[in-house]
Amino acid sequence: MTTRSVTAIRPHLPRHVAVIGGGPAGLMAAEALAAAGMAVTVFDAMPSVGRKFLLAGRGGLNLTHGEALDTFLSRYGARRGVLEPMIRAFGPQALRDWAHGLGVETFVGSSGRVFPQEMKAAPLLRAWLARLRSAGVHFEVRHRWLGWADEPAGTRQLLRFSIPDGERRVEADAVLLALGGGSWAKFGSDGAWVPCLRALGVEVAELQPANCGFDVAAGWSTHFLTRFKGQPLKNVVGRLAATDGQCHERAGECLVSATGIEGGLIYALSTALRDTISARCQATLELDLAPGRSQQRLAAELARPRGSRSMASHLQGQAGIKGIKAALLRECLPQDAFDSPARLAAGIKSLPLTLTAARPLDEAISSAGGVRFEAVDDRLMLRARPGVFVAGEMLDWEAPTGGYLLTACFATGLAAARGLADWIVQTPADTA
Numbered sequence: 292m293t294t295r296s297v298t299a300i301r302p303h304l305p306r307h308v309a310v311i312g313g314g315p316a317g318l319m320a321a322e323a324l325a326a327a328g329m330a331v332t333v334f335d336a337m338p339s340v341g342r343k344f345l346l347a348g349r350g351g352l353n354l355t356h357g358e359a360l361d362t363f364l365s366r367y368g369a370r371r372g373v374l375e376p377m378i379r380a381f382g383p384q385a386l387r388d389w390a391h392g393l394g395v396e397t398f399v400g401s402s403g404r405v406f407p408q409e410m411k412a413a414p415l416l417r418a419w420l421a422r423l424r425s426a427g428v429h430f431e432v433r434h435r436w437l438g439w440a441d442e443p444a445g446t447r448q449l450l451r452f453s454i455p456d457g458e459r460r461v462e463a464d465a466v467l468l469a470l471g472g473g474s475w476a477k478f479g480s481d482g483a484w485v486p487c488l489r490a491l492g493v494e495v496a497e498l499q500p501a502n503c504g505f506d507v508a509a510g511w512s513t514h515f516l517t518r519f520k521g522q523p524l525k526n527v528v529g530r531l532a533a534t535d536g537q538c539h540e541r542a543g544e545c546l547v548s549a550t551g552i553e554g555g556l557i558y559a560l561s562t563a564l565r566d567t568i569s570a571r572c573q574a575t576l577e578l579d580l581a582p583g584r585s586q587q588r589l590a591a592e593l594a595r596p597r598g599s600r601s602m603a604s605h606l607q608g609q610a611g612i613k614g615i616k617a618a619l620l621r622e623c624l625p626q627d628a629f630d631s632p633a634r635l636a637a638g639i640k641s642l643p644l645t646l647t648a649a650r651p652l653d654e655a656i657s658s659a660g661g662v663r664f665e666a667v668d669d670r671l672m673l674r675a676r677p678g679v680f681v682a683g684e685m686l687d688w689e690a691p692t693g694g695y696l697l698t699a700c701f702a703t704g705l706a707a708a709r710g711l712a713d714w715i716v717q718t719p720a721d722t723a
Contacts, residue, residue, distance in 0.1 A: 305330045306715050309450060309463040311436045313340025314479070315697055316683025316704035317469030318419060323708035324467070325426040329715070332463075333428060334452060336435040336479050341416045343471065343478040347697070352412040354390060355383040355694035357399040366695045368562065370688035373664050374699055377706040383694070386701055393418040404694055434459070436470070438487040448678055465678045465715050467707055472658030472684035473498035480684065482658070491675045494663045500655035501689040502696075503561055504553025508573065508645040511547070515622045519547045519615050527616075528579040529556050530641070533563040534570040542582065547615070551646065552576075558656065559691045565649050565659075578642045580616045589636035602629055612639060657696055659689040670710025671703065678718070682707035 305328050310321045313335035321331045333340065347353070356363055360382060367374050381389075387397045387405060395415045396408040407415055424430075437451040440460050448466050452459045471480030482498045489495055511520075525544040532538050545554035557564070560576070567574035581589060589610055597605040607613040612620065620635075623642055628634040652658060662681050666674060671686075673679045682703040690696050 306464040307332070308465050308467060308711065308715075309334060309448065309461060310467045310469065311335075311450075312469035312471060312479075312683070312685075313337070313430070313432075314469060314471055314683060314700065315341075315344055316700040316707075317467070318423065319701045319704035320467050320469060320680075320682055320708035320711075321428050322419075322423055322426065323705050324712060325423070325428050327708070327712040329712065331428045332431055332461075333423075334431045334434040334436065334461075336433070338432055340420070340430060340432065341412075343475055343480060344416060345412050346475065346478055347412060349412075351406050351410040352415065353404045353406060353692070353694045353697070354397060355386045355405045355698045357383065357403045357405050363695070363698075366690050366693070367688060367699065368690075370664075374688060374702070377702040378698065381702045381705045383698060386698055389701075390415060393422065402693075436484065436487075438490075464718075465680070465711050467680045467682060467711055468685060469681075469683045469704060469707075470685055472661060473652050474500065474655040474658045476653050480658075482652075484685070488662065488673075491673070493673055493675050494666045496660040496663055496687045498652060498658045498660040499565060500649045500652045501561055501565070501659040502558040502656035502692050503565075503654060504548050504557060504650040505551050505561075505564055505568075505574075505576075505646040506648045506650065507551040508647045510550060512622060515618055516547070516549065519618055520549060522547055522615050523554070524552075524578075524615055524619070526582065527556065528582045529560055530577045530579070531560055531563050531567065531574060533567045533574075535563070535566070537563075539563045548650075550650070552644065553650070555692065561649070561691075562659065562689060564646060568646065568648065572647070574646045576644045576646055578619075578644060580612060580619070580639050580642060581610060584610070586636050586640045589639055590633045593632035593635055610636075610639060656692060657689065658684060659687075661685050661687040663687045668710075670714055671707040672710060672714060678714070680707040680711045680714075 307330040308324050310317045310331060310333045313333050317333060321333050324331045364371050364375050390397055393415060397405050398408060399405055433455055434452040437453055440449040440451045448463045450461045470484045473482030474480055485495050523544050523546045528542045530540045539560055541556050541559045543556035545552050545556040564574050592609040595609060603617055606617050620638055624638045628638055662685055667681055668674060671680050683700045690699060
């Protein structure tokens, strides 16, 4: 491998900033830094920027959520306190206004989720990149960050990048890292930055899958899997008695996967499920297959004589249970439970699924863990390396799907950029 000589990109004015990572957090930071008068170069390992952003928009780009802000903020769980000031500074309405400024109208769907009018991510990304380029932001793709070429000394940043024909070294006044978490490695978020920061003494919480599926103990039967793999289980409620002492409950739908269960309802419970499995080696998710009916009512209806009708017909006629729900009862309840209306009603209202493992990190929609907030100051600058700022999924927070992930990525990108701009104004150009 050849090593190119250092590219000096530190003219006296404007100061140069290297933004490493071309996802939503990095691009938002680049926009804010360019507006603050910085010379900005965005480096990305992929052949083009925004690849995971485009992937997120394949089924309709869920930008944010239209619910009340206090409810919105509650979705960030234990990290609400640290994220709240950033999201209040650039929250759901500000994000929609920003999109409108790019010529992309948005609407609130029936679920409260906010989408671009055209639903897709590509038009928004094209308009955004055009605006960034017109603002002077420069892009360097196929540049995989390898860390620093020197030991920390002042605020000097000498960066190493792997490029197709060898290695390149780049000098900058400050660095903003927005390399993502550890999910969907083929789109650039591979967590390869973790050992590099740990080597500096930065405390990084282990990356774990979030918004992910889970494996069912012993797996599904061949018969059930053949008929129902990929099928949605609609209008159900999931409940979990978690290790934190809380009873977590969500309504929605999920679907049968090859090894277990996944989908929106499961993603909403994934943090509690993952943490419970970590503590107990398994978690019992109870599914209510008939949320509109009480257990007592179901027991009475199922106790009615069925005559010559099959159990399947009886379940459908008396309890509205058919298809995948009926098959799931057969899969999870002992045979003799079908002889007792009371036991069958209890199974319909609280069907236990024993889950033993989250799906691998690379299959997850997002990741938990990352740079602990204790490792950065209130400007999101690394305490271990002055002049280096962190944003997006690299930070130790998580949120369910529904627009919360993207909103926090945009908000932390903007917050880190503002922190960097504030810091660099106070830092002499010749500090190195």
